[in-house]
Amino acid sequence: MESSSQPPSDNRRHRAAYRRHRAGIVPPAALNLAVTEPATRPPQSRPGIRRAVVSGGLLDLAAGNRAEEEDLAGAATEADDTRRAADRRRRLTLTGLALTAVISAVMLVATLVTWAPDGPPPRELTTGERERLAAMRVTNYRELRAGLHITAGDGATRTDLLGWVDWARGLTYLDVGGPGAGPMRGLVQATPTVLVIRPDPTAAPTPAVPPLVPPPGGWRLPAGRGIDPLLGLIFALAADRPDKVDGWVGRWVGRERLNGEPVDVLEVSTAGSGASASRAPDANAGSPARYWLDQAGRLHRVEADLAGIGSVTVALNRADRPTLRPVEALGGRPGLPRALTAAERDRWRRLPARLRSVGGARATLTVPASAATNLRGSGWLSWASGTAYLSVTDLDTAGRRTLVRHRDRKVTRIDGTATSDATARPPLPxxxxxxxxxxxxxEALDPLVAAALRAARPTGVPGNAERVRGDTLAGATVDVVQVDTARGPLRYWVDRGGMLRRLELSTRAGAWAQLDLDPGRVPPLTRPPAKR
Incomplete structure (x- = not known):
């Protein structure tokens, strides 16, 4: 009856536990089916059945096999080290491949930028190329002007020049800079025969475009003429007639693109190429010059080697061509000489009387006499007494002052001490x-002062007078009247009131000296006689 009172599920659990016990699996303690027998009791064995000896660890599902775990742990550590080494090698390999790709890309871009397809090799000039060279200089002359960017020398001796050239009028106007400019740093104007400079030691090393209206003062003849070969090269690039075609000997060396135009690079030997190709003065014998010419025979660039200067590059900007105005030291603006009109002749005839009626004027002198003599002075001039009294300084002799007196057609002087003011007036009395x-x-100023005093004589100014141009001076409109003399042309600047405002004389160096006059009352220019 007791067995029937137990739930059927308990019997099933006991039977399942017994089956697990018979399979060698330790039943859970919750089932109260302990199978551990006392050690004193020998195990019962059934006939024909062999029991396998199983270690306790296999029967403990949570414990596992210690030896196997140690082997697996060692194997896992070794595998991790191998994997980390493999990962490190893989990262290094990828980094190397990335660097290789970057370097290859940079080299490819640099190659694409600088690469140019191989053109045809240099060859002898063709007839058409020689014809373009022969017409090059007359083409420059007919186009009148061009912008210039010149580089002369290299390194610490490099000189940079920026400005313009007017081939038709024979004038170049440049700003000089660069580390090798030296005393030439500043502004330069030059004709084929005369060079004047306006030094500016404080100017920036890099040249700038010169002002279109040149500064009015400060121009002088330079002590050194180191850039003469360079100026000669520039002026030699133009002529009023074509050269001989067979005078050019050289070769075609390539084709480039300058200023948006395709040009041929023509290399011409200065030796044996005829007078036209070797007009650049002091060119190194046998040194070839290269010309960049477009199909119309217009020059865009020149490279040459000049003695005393070195390599020279002249780049031309043919679109930059303003009208240039020469400074007064080079004669000022060119004009169209013509005969005097009736009104101009009347003012010219009345000039001596007008000067005597005014009596005198304050005078200012600028005389670029030579490379070693650049005079500046100021003082007074009296037409009433025929006397001039001036203080003159030579810029090239440490500013030493000289007092100069013109009286009774005689010139006397007193050498004074140095002065820092070249425009200071002489002492009075x-x-x-x-x-x-x-x-x-x-003494280079004497002819100019003497001519100013003679202008007041009743006989007037001798010689044939013609009007060169109109101009302005100190706000006054003037007629520039030129008279040829034995010493060269002499120019009188006469305002519309018949008063002489300036006198100009060409010096032996080819420059122009100026004596500016401001009419008005002047002090006594001679010491009064002592009273008895």
Whole structure:
């Protein structure tokens, strides 16, 4: 009856536990089916059945096999080290491949930028190319002007020049800079025969485009003429007639693109190429010059080697061609000489009387006499007494001042001390003693002062007068009247009131000296006689 009172599920659990026990599996303690027998009791064995000896660890599902775990742990550590080494090698390989790709890309871009297809090899000039070279200089002359960017020398001796050239009028106007500019740093104007500079030691090393209206003062003849070969090369690039075709000997060396136009690069030997191709002065014998010419025979660039300068590159900007105005030291604006009109002749005839009626004027002198003599002076001039009294300084002799007096057609001087003001007026009253006659370094101004005093003589100015141009001076409109003399052309600047405002004389160096006059009252220019 007791067995029937137990739930059927308990019997099933006991039977399942018994089956697990018979299979060698330890039943859970919850079932109260402990199978551990006392050690003193020998195991019962059934006939024909062999029991397998199983270690306790296999029967403990949570414990596992210690030896196997140690082997597996060692194997896992070794595998991790191998995997990490493999990962490191893979990262290094990928990094190397990436660097290789970057370097290859950079080299490819640089090659594409600088690469140019191989053109035809150099060859002898063709007839058409020689014809373009022969017409090059007359083409420049007919186009009148061009912008210039010149590089002369290299390194610490490099000189950079920026400005323009007017081939038709024979004038170049440049700003000079660069580390090798030296005393030439500043502005330069030059004709084929005369060079004047306006030094500016404080100018920036890099040249700038010169002002279209040149500064009015400060121009002088330079002590050195180191850029003469360079100026000669520039002026030699133009002529009023074509050259001989067979005078050009050289070769075609390539084709480029300059200023948006395709050009041929023609290399011409200066030796044996005829007078036209070797007109650049002081060119190194046998040194070839290269010309960049377009199909119309217009020059865009020149490279040459000049003695005393070195390599020179002249780049032309044919679209930059303003009208240039020469400074007064080069004669000022060119004009169209013509005969005087009736009104101009009347003013010219009345000029002596007009000067005597005014009596005198304050005078300012600028005389670029030579490379070693650049005079500046100021003082007074009296037409009433025929006397001039001036203080003159030579810029090339440490500013030493000389007092100069013109009286009774005689010139005397007193050498004074140095002065820092080249425009300072002479002391008043004039010194009584110490005057000396004879040759002097300031005598280049004497013809100009003497001509100004002669202009007041009743006989008038001798010679044939013609009007060169109109101009302005100190706000006054003037007629520039030129008279040829034995010493060269002499120019009188006469305003519309018949007053002489300036006198200009061409010096032996080819430059122009100026004596500016401001009419008005002047002090006594001679010491009054002593009272008895």
């Amino acid at each position: 004039p010194p009584k003693a110490g005057w000396r006659a004879g040759p002097h370094r300031t």
